[in-house]
Amino acid sequence: MLINNDETKKYDLVAVGRACIDLNAVDYNRPMEETMTFAKYVGGSPANVAIGLAKLGLKPAFIGKLADDQHGRFIKTYMTTAGVQMDESVVDSAGHKTGLAFTEIKSPSDCSILMYRDEVADLYLEATEVSESAIKASRLLLVSGTALAASPSREAILTAVNYAKKHGVPIVFELDYRPYTWRSAVDTAVYYRLVANEADIIIGTRDEFDRLENHDGGENEATITDLFKQRAQLIVIKHGVEGSYAYTKAGEVFDGKVYRTKVLKTFGAGDSYAAAFIYALLEGKTIDTALKYGSAAAAIVVSQHSSSDAMPTVAAIEALIASHQP
Ligand SMILES: Nc1ncnc2c1ncn2[C@@H]1O[C@H](COP(=O)(O)OP(=O)(O)O)[C@@H](O)[C@H]1O
Numbered sequence: 481m482l483i484n485n486d487e488t489k490k491y492d493l494v495a496v497g498r499a500c501i502d503l504n505a506v507d508y509n510r511p512m513e514e515t516m517t518f519a520k521y522v523g524g525s526p527a528n529v530a531i532g533l534a535k536l537g538l539k540p541a542f543i544g545k546l547a548d549d550q551h552g553r554f555i556k557t558y559m560t561t562a563g564v565q566m567d568e569s570v571v572d573s574a575g576h577k578t579g580l581a582f583t584e585i586k587s588p589s590d591c592s593i594l595m596y597r598d599e600v601a602d603l604y605l606e607a608t609e610v611s612e613s614a615i616k617a618s619r620l621l622l623v624s625g626t627a628l629a630a631s632p633s634r635e636a637i638l639t640a641v642n643y644a645k646k647h648g649v650p651i652v653f654e655l656d657y658r659p660y661t662w663r664s665a666v667d668t669a670v671y672y673r674l675v676a677n678e679a680d681i682i683i684g685t686r687d688e689f690d691r692l693e694n695h696d697g698g699e700n701e702a703t704i705t706d707l708f709k710q711r712a713q714l715i716v717i718k719h720g721v722e723g724s725y726a727y728t729k730a731g732e733v734f735d736g737k738v739y740r741t742k743v744l745k746t747f748g749a750g751d752s753y754a755a756a757f758i759y760a761l762l763e764g765k766t767i768d769t770a771l772k773y774g775s776a777a778a779a780i781v782v783s784q785h786s787s788s789d790a791m792p793t794v795a796a797i798e799a800l801i802a803s804h805q806p
C-alpha cells in the first residue's frame with residue numbers, strides 16, 4: 481500500500497532537512513542590485529512543505545537542526561504556531577548559522593535566488609539526532625535532496641530512510657536540487673540515486689531528474705523506466721509552467737495541467753505543489769485529483785509574495801479548482 485491509513489499514527493508526515501530564512505524582495509520587478517527592502521519568511525523546501533501540510537489541516541512534524549540565533553528561534557516559533565510539531569528538531573551548539581535565501585523578482589517570470597549557505601546549521605544534523613520513534617509514528621517520511629549534499633546531514637537522511645524502511649513508512653523523496661550546496665555533479669548523482677532507489681514516491685522537476693541522471697536533456701520515459709526497476713511506485717516530473725506528469729509503476733500516466741493566474745514570482749511553486757499533492761494522497765484522493773490540488777496550490781502561491789506564509793487552505797484550493805478549467 482502506497483499510503484498508510486493507520487489513524488493511530490501521531491503524525492501524517494515527518495519532514496527531514498532544512499528550515500531557513502527567505503528574504504523576499506519587497507521592491508520587486510527590478511534587479512536585486514536595486515532592491516533595498518526584503519521581507520522575512522520561513523523558507524527551505526522541507527520546512528515549506530511541512531508548513532503547507534499544517535495549513536491544509538494535517539499533522540506534520542519537522543526534524544532538522546536550527547541555529548542557536550534569532551533566525552533559528554524565529555523559525556521554531558513560526559513553524560510551531562503554524563501547526564508543525566517541532567519537538568523533534570534540535571538546536572545547534574557549535575555556532576553554525578541559519579541558511580538565508582535572498583530572492584530576486586525581476587519580473588513575474590524572471591526570478592532568481594541568492595543563497596547564503598556556508599556552514600549552515602541544517603547541514604550539521606547528525607544521524608544520532610534523527611528520532612526513530614517519530615518516523616515510526618508517521619504515515620509518511622519526506623526527505624529533501626539538498627540535505628544529502630554534505631555530511632553529517634547526508635548520514636542523517638540515510639538514517640531516516642533506514643528507519644522508515646524498518647517500520648514500513650513510505651518515503652517521499654523531493655529532489656529539491658540547490659546547486660550552491662553541492663561539491664560536484666557526480667556527488668549529486670550518486671546520493672540522489674542512493675535515495676531514489678529506496679523511495680516510494682519521487683517528486684522533482686525535469687532538470688532535477690537530469691541531475692540524478694547526471695546529464696542534460698533527459699526524457700521522462702527513460703527516467704521512469706529506470707527508476708521503476710527499484711522501489712518507486714509513483715514518480716512526479718514537473719515541467720514548470722508547462723505542467724507536470726505523474727507516473728505509476730503499474731503503467732498509468734496522469735497529466736497535471738496548470739492553473740493560469742496573475743503571477744508575482746516563480747518560486748514557491750514546487751513546495752506548495754508538493755504539500756498539496758501529498759495532502760491529497762494522504763486524504764485518499766486519486767492521483768488525478770492530487771495533481772489538481774498540487775497545481776492549484778502552486779498557482780495560489782506564485783500569485784503571492786512568500787512561499788511559506790502563502791500556503792493555501794483546502795477551501796482556497798478547492799475554490800480555485802471549482803472556478804477554473806486548468
Ligand atoms: N507561472 C505559473 N503559473 C501557475 N502555475 C505554475 C507556474 N509555474 C509553476 N506552476 C505550477 O507549479 C508546479 C511546479 O512548478 P515547477 O516550476 O516545475 O517546480 P519548482 O518550483 O520546484 O521548480 C507546476 O507543475 C505548475 O503546476
Ligand SMILES: O=C(O)C[C@@H](O)[C@H](O)C(=O)COP(=O)(O)O
Pocket residue numbers: 500502522523524525528581593746747748749750751752787788
Ligand atoms: O528552498 C529554499 O531554501 C528556498 C525556498 O524557501 C524558497 O521559498 C524557494 O525557492 C521555493 O521555491 P520552490 O522550489 O519553487 O518551491
